[in-house]
Structures are given as structure tokens and as C-alpha cells.
Amino acid sequence: MSNLSRRSVLSLGAALGLAGVASTAAPAWAWSSTGSVAGTGSGADPWQVWDDPVDGLVAGLLDNGQVPAVNAALAAWANNDDPVPGGLPAALATHLQQAATLPSWADRAKLRLAADFNRRKDTYLFMLYGLGSGIMSTVIPREAESVYWSAGGATMKDRAAKTFTFGYDLSELTAFEPTGQFVVTANKTRLVHAAVRHLLPQSTHWRAVTDTQIPISNGDILVTFHSLGTFVHRKLLEWKVPMTAAEEDAFLHMWQVAIHLLGVRDEFIPKTWADANAQSAYALTPILAPTTEGKELAQDLLGLSAQVDLGVTRGFLNEFVRYVLNDKIGDWLSLPRDYAAAALVRTGWPAYIAFREGLLPVIPVGFYMFDQFVRALAMLFLNNGTSPTSTTIVIPTANRPG
Ligand code: HEM
Structure with a gap:
């Protein structure tokens, strides 16, 4: 968008009372920390909270040209019980030793139940994360603009594969166990986010479209959590997928630990699904809006899914996305109707x-087509996308050039 920032256009639109001009500015934080896992709060506004000590640490590594060496040292770090690798700057090693552990409130029994639940419901989960949350992320303006203008935005195939790695490690049976990999993956992701906070403000392209000074605040991460965990939980209920109360609670617990590991303060992490739904209702729903960047990312993501044989037409894929999300989002993304x-x-x-859940005695029409579709999507997910050789999460050193 030439010389005018999107924010000034939006303000102009709002001043003129133009219908349909949505503000992407985050709403004031009005959620009480009594509903958080901490149970109490400092009164801080999560849109103004980033990851201070880690951000400063990673900014220093970038400024001193140390990131390539750090990436090389971190490459072999994979399992939760692997020691923090040698050869890292001392401050980073100290941070990782402290951060690559579960919070004191983590409940291993719940995490195991969540892992088992993920295994049993994996086909719905792949579908919902992939076609629901993945496409929803393109209508979360701040996320779409950040992803588009960061280095990875230029190679969506590779980036999608890395994001699948996160989801895959999180959904693994051993995710949080010593032999699993999620704690390490989350910590690497936290470092990537810290790098993005230092790099993106240096991008003239990003600055021209954003309404914020620094990307990926605690509030932004919570929004993304709602587009993933909260959204998926709501759809499973809506689709009448059988779940016990303990399984629902365990699924939430897994996400609580995950966003804690990404650097979100416990005072902002919802304690129950009711708390999460309340937070999502005003932090996520009202900010959804189309952007130029998001539309392009959605086309890239859908094109990626269409590259593998899903056994369905592109029209079917578009309509499935509309069904999983809604027509408003489908229209924003100009998904053709079928x-x-x-x-x-x-x-x-x-x-x-x-039928799959044993609630229908007769095999329904179209069962095999849907079955092939979900299996193909699951394979896409399980193969870490289509780019299995490049799924190591590395700290970026630059932005998307333009
Ligand atoms: C990178 C996951 C929230 C923007 C990543 C990566 C993962 C990830 C796994 C590493 C992939 C890679 O290296 O490309 C998550 C999860 C989130 C979250 C699970 C919340 C629950 C956010 C938010 C934003 C964001 C809120 C922006 C508002 C980015 C950007 C990158 C990144 C720009 C770097 C892309 C690149 O240049 O390669 N994230 N993220 N993320 N994330 Fe997030």
C-alpha cells in the first residue's frame, strides 16, 4: 500500500463512517486474570507484553552476527531430555536450561490423556488445524502481515512444513515425555518469535501495513491459541465428536502448557474452557478481517493442499473451508462457490x-470420498508437509526482501 499505512486508511475510513472498513487495532484488554491458570494478575495488558529478557538476548545475537552459529549448535537439539547443546553463548544456554522444562503446574497425567486423545481423534484434528486454523490465521491481520513480511513468508511451502512440525510434535504420544520433542520445538519457536520481534520493525513493508510497533505480543499469541485450540475444541463439540469431560480438560491443559512454553505469562492463560471461550469472544472474533497479505497466504496454503491428491476437486476443498470456518471468511478470501x-x-x-463414531448403523453416501480426503490430509500433516528435508526450525536473520 503506497505511502499510506493501512492504519491511516482505516482511521480515515472510520472517520468518514465508511461501512465495512474494519479496524485491526486490538481491543482494550478486559479479561480478568482470576480466570487464568495463575488465578491472579498484575493488571498488565497482554497486547503490551512481549518476552523481554529473551527478546533482548536474541536481539543481541542478531546484532552481533551470532545467529548462524547458534542455529548450527541448536540443529542437533531435538529430544526433551537432550541436554542444552554446548557451544551456545552463556546467557542463551542459561535461558534454555531454565525454560526447557515444564511449568510447576503441569500435570503429566493430563498431558498423557491429551496425547491419547490426540491419537484417537487425529483425523478430525488434522482437518481442523489444517483447513480451519491454518486458513483462519490468514484473516488474523497482525499474524498474516507478520508471516507474510518475515523471511518465511516468501516460501510458504517450507514455512507450512515447519508449522506442521510444531503441531506434529505437540500431537505426538510422547510430546511432553523425556523422549518427545515438543518442549524443544516450543523453545526454538520462542527464539524465532523473539528474532521476528527484532527484525520485522526494520521492514519498511511490514511497517507500512501494520498497526503495531512490535509483533507477536502475549495478546497476539493468545489470539493464535484461540484460532487453534479454542476453535478446534468448539468444532469438535459442534460436530458431536464424543469426548469425556476429562479429555476436554486434558486437551485444554496441553494448550495451556504449550503457550506457557511460548512465553505467555500464566496470568493471561485461561484456566477453563469457559474462560478461554470468553477470552476468544472478544480477543479473536472481532479482529478477524481480510488483508492483501492474508489473501495471498490463503491461496498459497490452499494451493499447497491441492498439490497432493486429496481425491476431491478444488471446488470441494474451497467449500470444505467455508463449511469449517464460515461464508464470511470464504467471501473475504474470494473462494469460488461450488x-x-x-x-x-x-x-x-x-x-x-x-458413522466413524459408531453412531450411525448404515454406511453413508460419500463415506469413502470423505475418508480418502481426511487420510490424504493426515498424510500431508504426518509427512511434515511436502518438504521433509527442511523442517528444522531455525532462527531467521532477515526479513522477506519485498
Ligand atoms: C514462526 C508457531 C503465534 C508469527 C513460528 C514457527 C512456529 C510458530 C512453529 C516456526 C516456523 C518457522 O520457522 O517458520 C506459533 C504458534 C503460535 C504462534 C503455535 C501461537 C499459539 C504467532 C503470532 C504471530 C506469529 C501471534 C504474529 C502475530 C510468526 C512469524 C514467524 C513465526 C512471523 C517466523 C516466520 C519465518 O520467517 O520463518 N511460529 N506461532 N506467530 N511465527 Fe509463530
């Missing part, structure tokens, strides 16, 4: 779930 496919999804998908 009304025959839409009708098939609307009737066939609930029947598919009901």
Missing part, C-alpha cells in the same frame, strides 16, 4: 463423523 460440493459437504460430513 454449490453442489457445498451440499455434499453439509450432508455428507456429519454423516461421515456419525
